[in-house]
Amino acid sequence: xxxxxxxxxxxxxxxxxxxxxxxxxxxxxxxxxxxxxxxxxxxxxxxxxxxxxxxxxxxxxxxxxxxxxxxxxxxxxxxxxxxxxxxxxxxxxxxxxxxxxxxxxxxxxxxxxxxxxxxxxxxxxxxxxxxxxxxxxxxxxxxxxxxxxxxxxxxxxxxxxxxxxxxxxxxxxxxxxxxxxxxxxxxxxxxxxxxxxxxxxxxxx
Numbered sequence: 001x002x003x004x005x006x007x008x009x010x011x012x013x014x015x016x017x018x019x020x021x022x023x024x025x026x027x028x029x030x031x032x033x034x035x036x037x038x039x040x041x042x043x044x045x046x047x048x049x050x051x052x053x054x055x056x057x058x059x060x061x062x063x064x065x066x067x068x069x070x071x072x073x074x075x076x077x078x079x080x081x082x083x084x085x086x087x088x089x090x091x092x093x094x095x096x097x098x099x100x101x102x103x104x105x106x107x108x109x110x111x112x113x114x115x116x117x118x119x120x121x122x123x124x125x126x127x128x129x130x131x132x133x134x135x136x137x138x139x140x141x142x143x144x145x146x147x148x149x150x151x152x153x154x155x156x157x158x159x160x161x162x163x164x165x166x167x168x169x170x171x172x173x174x175x176x177x178x179x180x181x182x183x184x185x186x187x188x189x190x191x192x193x194x195x196x197x198x199x200x201x202x203x204x205x
Contacts, residue, residue: 037199040080040116048117051144051151055158058114062156063104070100077108079191080116081200089204091195097204107140107155114153115142115184122146127187128165129180130173142184143168 048054067076073092082088083105089095105113115125123144133139141154143165152159152168162168169178192198 038201039198040084040200044084045117045120048120050121051118051123051153051158051160054114054117055153055156058110058156061103062110063101064110064155065101065104065106067106067108070104071098075108077112077191078105079188079196079198080113081197081202083109083113084200085197085202085204087204088197089195095195110155111140111142111153112184112187115144116188118142118144118151118153119184123151125184126165126181127184128178128182130169130176131179133173133176141165 044057047057066074068074071090073090076090076092078088083103085100086102087097087099090098112127115127118125123146125142125144127140127142130139130141141152143150143152149160150163150165152162152165154172159168159172162171165178165181169176197204
């Protein structure tokens with residue numbers, strides 16, 4: 001009787017093992033995709049189809065103002081993301097949240113933005129500084145090269161008939177010189193390293 005009982009238990013255990021081996025494992029849960037981060041609104045980027053389109057949009061939308069008027073700091077350039085944000089964390093004020101006017105910026109914001117848009121169109125884009133542009137105040141503009149062509153954008157004015165920024169400044173501002181020619185990505189990376197916002201859809205509170 002004991003032998004029959006042991007045999008029955010053994011068969012029961014074999015069945016359990018067989019069932020366990022053939023049972024399909026539960027599939028891993030589908031991971032939640034990371035939220036898509038964007039540097040600027042896609043609907044804005046989609047209309048920047050040419051240097052002319054960039055300048056046309058700038059003429060209609062740029063709210064040119066000194067940095068101090070809205071930030072309280074005499075020099076506070078914005079990244080492309082920050083230009084389109086209504087609230088930003090000011091890295092110079094211990095991340096105090098600033099509510100800024102829409103599309104506001106000085107030459108050190110709008111011209112890097114112009115260069116950013118040009119780079120998205122495949123242009124090799126740079127920002128450059130003109131020292132002592134007005135008295136002892138410097139000025140920033142941007143330029144870019146593509147397929148042997150050069151374009152210069154100075155705030156909302158586009159120049160396409162010069163072969164280099166040096167030729168442009170000699171014709172437009174003959175008594176001035178260019179300093180600090182910087183690739184646009186290098187400029188933006190320096191701002192990100194300081195604590196500026198990289199993505200337009202960051203939550204600021």
